Amino acid sequence: MKGIARVIVEAGLVAVLASVVALVFNAVRPEGLSLVADRPYELFVPCPEPLGKVDELSAADAWRAMGRGKILLIDAGSETDFKGWHPEGAWNIPFDYILPVTDGDIRKIASSGASRVIVYGDGSEPDSGRELARELSGRGINNVSFVVGGAQALKAAREAR
Amino acid sequence: MNTAKGIRLNDVLTSSWLLVPMRLYIGVVFLVACVHKIVNPAMFAVDVATYQILPLYLINLMAIVLPWIELAAASMLILGFRARAAAVLTSGMMLVFIVAISVALSKGLQMSCGCFASQGAAEDPISVATVFRDLGWLAISLWIVFFDRKSFGLDYLHARFVQRRHV
Numbered sequence: 393m394k395g396i397a398r399v400i401v402e403a404g405l406v407a408v409l410a411s412v413v414a415l416v417f418n419a420v421r422p423e424g425l426s427l428v429a430d431r432p433y434e435l436f437v438p439c440p441e442p443l444g445k446v447d448e449l450s451a452a453d454a455w456r457a458m459g460r461g462k463i464l465l466i467d468a469g470s471e472t473d474f475k476g477w478h479p480e481g482a483w484n485i486p487f488d489y490i491l492p493v494t495d496g497d498i499r500k501i502a503s504s505g506a507s508r509v510i511v512y513g514d515g516s517e518p519d520s521g522r523e524l525a526r527e528l529s530g531r532g533i534n535n536v537s538f539v540v541g542g543a544q545a546l547k548a549a550r551e552a553r
Numbered sequence: 554m555n556t557a558k559g560i561r562l563n564d565v566l567t568s569s570w571l572l573v574p575m576r577l578y579i580g581v582v583f584l585v586a587c588v589h590k591i592v593n594p595a596m597f598a599v600d601v602a603t604y605q606i607l608p609l610y611l612i613n614l615m616a617i618v619l620p621w622i623e624l625a626a627a628s629m630l631i632l633g634f635r636a637r638a639a640a641v642l643t644s645g646m647m648l649v650f651i652v653a654i655s656v657a658l659s660k661g662l663q664m665s666c667g668c669f670a671s672q673g674a675a676e677d678p679i680s681v682a683t684v685f686r687d688l689g690w691l692a693i694s695l696w697i698v699f700f701d702r703k704s705f706g707l708d709y710l711h712a713r714f715v716q717r718r719h720v
Contacts, residue, residue, distance in 0.1 A: 399698065402638035403645075406629070407622050414621035418594065425594050425613045432609055433602035 444529025446511075446522065447537040451549035454510055454539045464506035468513035468524040469543055477547060487513060487524040498531050508535045515542025566696065569704040573633075575693050576704065579643055580630030582690065583623045586669050590620035600667025604653050605660070622646070630697070633706010640697035647691035654679050654687065 418424040449457065457463055458479070465482040467474045474484040485497050501509065509528060513521025525538035539546055565571065590597040598616035601607060607615060622642060629639035654666060657679055666679045703709045 396698075399635075399637045400641055402635050403641035406625050406635070406638055407642060410621040410625040411618045413625075414618045417621070418617045423595070425598060425617055427613055427617070428610045429598070429602075429613050433599055433612065435599070435603050435605075 443526040444531075444533075444536070446525040446529050448540050449510060449537040451539055451541055451545035452552075454512070454537075454546060455549055455553060457508065457510065457537075461507050462505060464501065464504050464509045466501075466509060466511045466524065466528075467543065468511055468520040473514075473543065477543065479546065479550070485524065487520040487527075489523070493524070493527055493531065498528070498533070501528065501533055508537065509533055510537050510539060512539035512546050513542045515540075515544050566700040567702050572697060572701050572704040573706070576630045576633065576636055576640075576697055576701070576706070579640070579690060579693055579697070580627045583627035583643060583646075584631070587620040587623035587627060589669065590616070591624065594620075597667065600665070603662070603664050603667070604657050605662070606653055606656055619646070633704065633708055635708065636704070636706060637698050637701050640694045640701070644691055644694040644698060647687050647694055651684055651687045651691065654683055658684070 415427075458465065465479055467478050467482050467484045468487040469484070470486050471484060474482075474486075478484070483501075485493060509525075511521045511525040511528065513519050513524060515521065519538065519540075519542055521538045521542050525536045529536040541548075594613075594616050597620065598613050601616050602609075602612050623646065626639040626642040626646070629635050630643070650666075650668070657664060658681070662679075664679060666683050668683075703712055
C-alpha cells in the first residue's frame with residue numbers, strides 16, 4: 393500500500409491527459425459532438441407504472457358476471473374499434489403503452505360504484521386488456537379482471553349464447 | 554495469515570501469476586467498453602442522458618472524455634505501465650457506474666447500461682446482476698491498486714533494465 397498518494401496523483405495526470413486528447417480528437421473529427429448539448433435529449437425510457445394483480449376471466453364467464461352485481465366493463469381498444477362494436481354500457485379507455493391512464497379516468501372508475509371491473513382489449517400478445525387491467529389495479533382500483541381473448545372472444549361468446 | 558503449506562496470504566495477493574491475468578482481464582474489459590463509445594459519441598451521449606443523473610451541460614462532455622480515460626486506463630493495464638494508477642482510474646469509474654446504475658434501478662428505469670454497446674433495454678437491461686458484476690470488477694481493480702508490486706509489464710522491464718545498468 394506504499395505510495396498510494398503518488399499513484400492517485402499519477403491517475404489524475406493520466407485522466408487530465410486523456411481528457412485533453414479526447415477534446416482535441418473531438419474537435420478535429422467531422423462528427424464531433426458540441427461540448428454542451430443545445431437541447432435536451434429525447435429519451436425513450438418506459439416509465440414504470442405500478443402494476444397490480446388481476447384475475448383472468450373467460451369470455452363466457454365475463455358475460456355471466458355481467459348479469460350479477462354492478463359491473464363496470466372497460467374496452468381498452470381504440471376509439472374506432474369501440475365505435476365498431478362494444479357491449480352495452482361499456483366504457484372506452486384506450487390503452488397506451490407509453491401514456492398512463494389519466495387521473496380523471498381513475499377517479500371516474502373509482503366513483504362509478506362498481507363492485508367489479510372487467511377489462512377487455514385486443515386479445516393479442518401482449519393483450520391491451522390485460523395491461524390496462526394491471527395498470528388500473530396498480531393505481532388502486534379493486535377487483536379488476538380481464539377477458540382472455542379480448543373483444544373477439546367476448547363477441548364470439550355472445551353469439552354462442 | 555499462514556496456511557498449512559506456509560504460503561502467506563500477502564504472497565498470494567501480490568503474486569504476479571494472479572495479478573497479471575487480472576490486469577489483462579480488466580484492461581480488455583475497458584478496452585472493449587471504450588470502442589463503441591469512441592466510435593459513436595452521439596449514441597453514448599444518449600446512453601449517458603438516459604440515466605437522468607447529469608445536468609444537460611455535462612452530458613456531452615462526459616460522453617467525449619470518459620471513453621478516452623477508459624482507453625488510457627485499459628492500455629496501461631494491458632501494457633503494465635503505471636498499472637496501479639490505471640487501476641485507480643478503473644476503480645473510480647466502476648464506482649461511478651455502480652452509483653449510476655443503482656440510482657437508475659431505484660428510479661425503476663428500464664434501460665440498457667450502455668456499457669459495451671448502445672443496446673435497447675430489451676436486449677441488455679440493467680439489473681441487480683449488473684451492479685454485482687461491476688462490484689466484482691471494482692474489487693479486482695482495488696486489488697491491483699493495493700497489491701500490484703511491479704508485476705510483469707513495461708514497468709517491470711524498465712526496473713530490470715535500470716537495475717542491470719547499476720550493476
